[in-house]
Amino acid sequence: MCVVSVEKARGLQTACTTPVAEGMIVETESEAACETRQFVLEMLLTDHPNDCMTCEVNGDCKLQDLVYDYGVEWPEPNGRRHVYPIDPDPNPFVFIDLNKCILCSRCVRACEEIQNRDVWSFAFRGFETKLVAGTDQPMLDARCESCGQCVAYCPVGALYDKMSVGLGRPNQVEKVRTTCSYCGVGCNFDLNVRNGEIVRVTSAEDAPVNGMALCVKGRYGYDYVHHRDRLTRPLVRAKWLPDVEERVTEGEWTLVEVAEKRAEPTVSGNGAIAGDAFIETDWGTALDVVAGKFAKEKQAQGGDAFSVFASAKCTNEENYLFSKFTRQVLGTNSIDHCARL
Amino acid sequence: MHTTLPFPNEADPTVNDPQHKCIAVCMGTGCTSSQSAQLHQTLREELDEHNLNGEIEVRRTGCFGFCEQGPIVVVSPGETFYTEVKPRSAETIVEQHVLGNQPVERLLYHDPTSDATVEKWHEIGFYGKQQRILLDNSGIIDPENIGHYLAREGYQALHQVLSEMTPEQVIEEVTESGLRGRGGAGFPTGVKWGFARKTQKWPKYVICNADEGDPGAFMDRSVLEGDPHAVIEGMIIAGFAIGAQAGYIYCRAEYPLAIKRLRVALEQTRELGLLGDNILGSDFSFDITIKEGAGAFVCGEETALMASIQGERGQPWPRPPYPAVSGLWKQPSNVNNVKSYAFVPRIIHKGAEWFSSVGTEGSPGTAVFALTGNVNRTGLIEVPMGITLREIIYDVGGGIPGGKKFKAVQTGGPLGGCLPEEYLDIPVDFDSLQEAGSVMGSGGMVIADEATCMVEFAKFFTKFVCDESCGKCPPCRIGSTRMLEALERITEGEGTPEDLDEIYWLADGMQQGSLCALGQLAPAPVISTLRHFEDEYRAHIEEERCPAGKCQALITFEIVADLCPGCMVCARNCASNAISGEKGEPHVIDPELCERCGLCEAVCNFDAVIVK
Numbered sequence: 019m020c021v022v023s024v025e026k027a028r029g030l031q032t033a034c035t036t037p038v039a040e041g042m043i044v045e046t047e048s049e050a051a052c053e054t055r056q057f058v059l060e061m062l063l064t065d066h067p068n069d070c071m072t073c074e075v076n077g078d079c080k081l082q083d084l085v086y087d088y089g090v091e092w093p094e095p096n097g098r099r100h101v102y103p104i105d106p107d108p109n110p111f112v113f114i115d116l117n118k119c120i121l122c123s124r125c126v127r128a129c130e131e132i133q134n135r136d137v138w139s140f141a142f143r144g145f146e147t148k149l150v151a152g153t154d155q156p157m158l159d160a161r162c163e164s165c166g167q168c169v170a171y172c173p174v175g176a177l178y179d180k181m182s183v184g185l186g187r188p189n190q191v192e193k194v195r196t197t198c199s200y201c202g203v204g205c206n207f208d209l210n211v212r213n214g215e216i217v218r219v220t221s222a223e224d225a226p227v228n229g230m231a232l233c234v235k236g237r238y239g240y241d242y243v244h245h246r247d248r249l250t251r252p253l254v255r256a257k258w259l260p261d262v263e264e265r266v267t268e269g270e271w272t273l274v275e276v277a278e279k280r281a282e283p284t285v286s287g288n289g290a291i292a293g294d295a296f297i298e299t300d301w302g303t304a305l306d307v308v309a310g311k312f313a314k315e316k317q318a319q320g321g322d323a324f325s326v327f328a329s330a331k332c333t334n335e336e337n338y339l340f341s342k343f344t345r346q347v348l349g350t351n352s353i354d355h356c357a358r359l
Numbered sequence: 360m361h362t363t364l365p366f367p368n369e370a371d372p373t374v375n376d377p378q379h380k381c382i383a384v385c386m387g388t389g390c391t392s393s394q395s396a397q398l399h400q401t402l403r404e405e406l407d408e409h410n411l412n413g414e415i416e417v418r419r420t421g422c423f424g425f426c427e428q429g430p431i432v433v434v435s436p437g438e439t440f441y442t443e444v445k446p447r448s449a450e451t452i453v454e455q456h457v458l459g460n461q462p463v464e465r466l467l468y469h470d471p472t473s474d475a476t477v478e479k480w481h482e483i484g485f486y487g488k489q490q491r492i493l494l495d496n497s498g499i500i501d502p503e504n505i506g507h508y509l510a511r512e513g514y515q516a517l518h519q520v521l522s523e524m525t526p527e528q529v530i531e532e533v534t535e536s537g538l539r540g541r542g543g544a545g546f547p548t549g550v551k552w553g554f555a556r557k558t559q560k561w562p563k564y565v566i567c568n569a570d571e572g573d574p575g576a577f578m579d580r581s582v583l584e585g586d587p588h589a590v591i592e593g594m595i596i597a598g599f600a601i602g603a604q605a606g607y608i609y610c611r612a613e614y615p616l617a618i619k620r621l622r623v624a625l626e627q628t629r630e631l632g633l634l635g636d637n638i639l640g641s642d643f644s645f646d647i648t649i650k651e652g653a654g655a656f657v658c659g660e661e662t663a664l665m666a667s668i669q670g671e672r673g674q675p676w677p678r679p680p681y682p683a684v685s686g687l688w689k690q691p692s693n694v695n696n697v698k699s700y701a702f703v704p705r706i707i708h709k710g711a712e713w714f715s716s717v718g719t720e721g722s723p724g725t726a727v728f729a730l731t732g733n734v735n736r737t738g739l740i741e742v743p744m745g746i747t748l749r750e751i752i753y754d755v756g757g758g759i760p761g762g763k764k765f766k767a768v769q770t771g772g773p774l775g776g777c778l779p780e781e782y783l784d785i786p787v788d789f790d791s792l793q794e795a796g797s798v799m800g801s802g803g804m805v806i807a808d809e810a811t812c813m814v815e816f817a818k819f820f821t822k823f824v825c826d827e828s829c830g831k832c833p834p835c836r837i838g839s840t841r842m843l844e845a846l847e848r849i850t851e852g853e854g855t856p857e858d859l860d861e862i863y864w865l866a867d868g869m870q871q872g873s874l875c876a877l878g879q880l881a882p883a884p885v886i887s888t889l890r891h892f893e894d895e896y897r898a899h900i901e902e903e904r905c906p907a908g909k910c911q912a913l914i915t916f917e918i919v920a921d922l923c924p925g926c927m928v929c930a931r932n933c934a935s936n937a938i939s940g941e942k943g944e945p946h947v948i949d950p951e952l953c954e955r956c957g958l959c960e961a962v963c964n965f966d967a968v969i970v971k
């Protein structure tokens with residue numbers, strides 16, 4: 019598709035590889051170049067499903083755009099087409115539909131040149147040429163670390179995010195740029211939000227730290243956001259709280275039933291709440307409990323009774339504050355972190 | 360000029376002695392596949408029995424080119440040429456010819472064109488118009504014996520280069536000779552070397568293209584099997600000329616014998632210090648590695664070839680940059696065909712002038728072809744450039760068998776074109792063939808007689824290209840398949856006039872939109888047959904008729920009642936019980952039941968079955 023006319027050069031040249039030279043005159047939309055592009059597009063369409071209506075990437079598809087831009091008509095079916103099984107790979111993240119693959123090799127290159135995992139390559143020759151993982155294996159057996167880089171670079175709907183299938187197409191979602199909450203690298207990406215729910219994460223070329231690259235957690239680890247087990251408010255053991263029964267009865271706090279094997283019920287016959295039951299409180303109350311206990315221990319045993327474990331999920335600024343808190347407030351140097359993967 | 364190599368005793372002068380007693384047995388791939396190795400062994404045993412083994416040499420040689428007549432045996436002195444020699448004939452040859460001095464009549468070549476029996480090698484019509492300057496060692500020397508090559512002035516050129524010439528002089532000499540690459544495109548070899556020399560980047564690589572993927576072509580294989588040292592010597596000289604220290608021979612793994620001969624030859628050259636550090640005591644060092652290819656036609660394309668050497672999928676890279684600037688591992692590299700390298704020692708040794716005196720001005724030297732198809736004599740031939748197609752087909756090839764008429768000749772293999780009768784008198788050289796709408800290619804030459812359906816013919820090459828397209832560019836990957844489908848529709852009687860438009864449109868798109876010559880030239884066989892035989896295409900489409908009577912869907916078999924004696928042979932052989940009739944009465948074929956396999960026609964002894 020990148021062919022252009024270069025004055026004095028024989029035939030069309032590939033714009034992506036031809037070195038520029040002094041005084042070179044290049045025509046990008048010459049008649050010959052446009053005709054060749056049309057031909058290439060029409061060839062691709064003769065072996066491509068005509069299912070834009072139901073395709074996940076409708077509206078965000080390079081093939082669709084180019085076919086539109088170059089005014090290529092849908093060719094009458096006349097000849098062999100591939101019929102590959104849809105979503106044949108058992109991996110949890112990447113949805114594969116080779117019927118849509120145009121063999122552009124962007125996934126192969128993304129995996130090889132950016133991610134250095136060499137999962138993808140082409141097998142067989144001619145019309146039978148086919149994208150395969152490893153030696154035509156499941157992706158996870160072929161060194162795949164599920165970064166989704168291949169999906170991010172796929173210009174058509176051949177590789178897509180499995181968790182997002184059927185949940186919303188490009189024009190149905192709102193993109194919200196955010197910073198990844200997993201580690202301190204600070205990757206940016208777009209949350210694709212539909213009806214208030216994240217349905218997909220897409221990476222963005224203009225992300226300053228990471229560009230199109232993301233790791234498996236950043237790209238696919240967003241299901242915790244809407245997960246029903248997610249804690250959004252603090253839980254405190256009943257025994258640390260004053261007037262638990264009343265405040266629960268009044269509805270100020272809530273008794274939370276946690277699925278765990280208990281010897282005794284959380285609420286006994288006389289209405290008393292068991293000491294180890296979890297109570298959902300407000301942040302002020304919970305932090306007061308923690309602060310009170312820190313203060314007590316520090317007084318009793320000194321600062322070195324504490325050791326602190328910080329997190330790579332925090333930002334640098336948060337970790338800085340954590341360090342300062344550890345050394346100045348708690349009074350110990352025993353602080354470490356988990357970013358030693 | 361004759362220089363002395365530091366090991367004068369290694370040369371074995373018996374190869375040059377016409378009186379030397381020798382039984383030469385062809386041990387090329389063709390003849391060994393019809394038991395010539397066993398024949399070689401049996402001949403030695405026979406001689407042993409008569410205590411003659413010390414006196415008469417049984418020599419393993421490379422290809423004589425006349426493979427259809429193999430295994431070939433030549434008994435010297437006298438160069439008696441025996442054909443189709445079975446191991447069991449060893450005894451007769453030894454007892455009758457060696458001991459009794461009587462040529463074995465029944466093993467001599469019988470020429471179907473003149474109905475004569477020919478005794479001497481060089482009297483055989485097949486060799487008459489040939490001029491063997493590249494294949495001059497094939498069939499003469501034992502390719503696994505470096506002594507033979509040395510006696511044929513082998514490595515003299517290398518010695519001369521290292522002791523008397525500068526790299527620039529070598530390049531000049533090769534340029535002067537006018538040698539054009541024999542891999543297909545005919546690019547001037549000296550000029551190519553000059554580019555690689557000019558690039559100031561090291562290491563540089565010398566690469567020999569021995570992929571030879573054209574169906575039916577075996578020129579390069581024969582050179583490697585029959586005269587491996589010539590290729591090696593040419594490569595070392597190229598290394599000196601461009602400033603490289605390492606060479607690769609990229610040879611398809613389907614050529615195990617060529618690879619074995621190369622291995623033996625490389626070992627021998629290393630032992631004599633002709634390869635390795637400080638060759639012949641000079642400060643030039645060079646060594647060669649064999650890289651076996653897995654047998655993809657596209658890996659013969661130079662950039663795909665280098666990708667393959669690097670362990671990558673054999674797909675072409677865009678050029679420029681050309682290999683001379685950025686090739687193997689992005690280093691300056693020089694890729695030449697087997698024959699191009701093999702010519703070099705001869706050019707250096709005998710001089711540029713000698714070489715350019717053979718052939719034509721624009722295409723000096725000789726051309727090696729694998730002549731196949733509907734000709735009386737097939738095989739490997741070497742002819743001077745400028746010879747006409749007619750001379751090749753009728754004088755070397757002995758004309759069309761069975762009294763049939765010539766129809767077309769395909770040169771250049773699956774990327775070449777076909778030429779009809781009117782072009783038979785054009786000279787065979789790079790430029791004339793191109794002008795006529797075909798190409799020289801690397802040396803495939805297929806002859807088609809009048810019974811060949813040209814649509815079928817084009818379909819064969821298109822099918823090949825479909826299978827061999829690397830799959831990178833959509834115009835080639837998908838276009839060739841669509842082209843094949845259009846041809847299939849035509850041969851199956853389902854073609855429409857629009858299919859012809861589609862073919863032209865596909866051809867144009869493939870030509871414009873493919874990166875390498877595979878996709879660009881793949882439509883050539885179709886377009887050239889369409890240009891010269893459009894009537895035949897139209898007959899398939901408009902009249903649902905195959906004029907050559909070859910396309911099964913378009914023909915019917917009939918029995919001519921007057922000629923049929925009712926022998927019942929056809930009825931008995933018919934697998935679909937389509938033939939009926941009483942014994943002694945003319946038979947009839949039921950067109951509904953007939954599967955058009957053609958067996959009845961083949962078995963009929965009275966030519967009563969005809970195709971309509």
Ligand SMILES: Cc1cc2nc3c(=O)[nH]c(=O)nc-3n(C[C@H](O)[C@H](O)[C@H](O)COP(=O)(O)O)c2cc1C
Nearest residue numbers: 540541542568571572659660661695696699876877
């Ligand atoms: C599809 C394709 C197949 C080719 N196959 C061969 C081959 O088998 N042997 C060869 O020498 N050149 C082959 N070539 C030509 C090479 O690309 C290259 O031009 C040649 O090796 C250069 O050598 P020369 O200058 O000695 O001719 C092929 C080219 C194409 C496009």
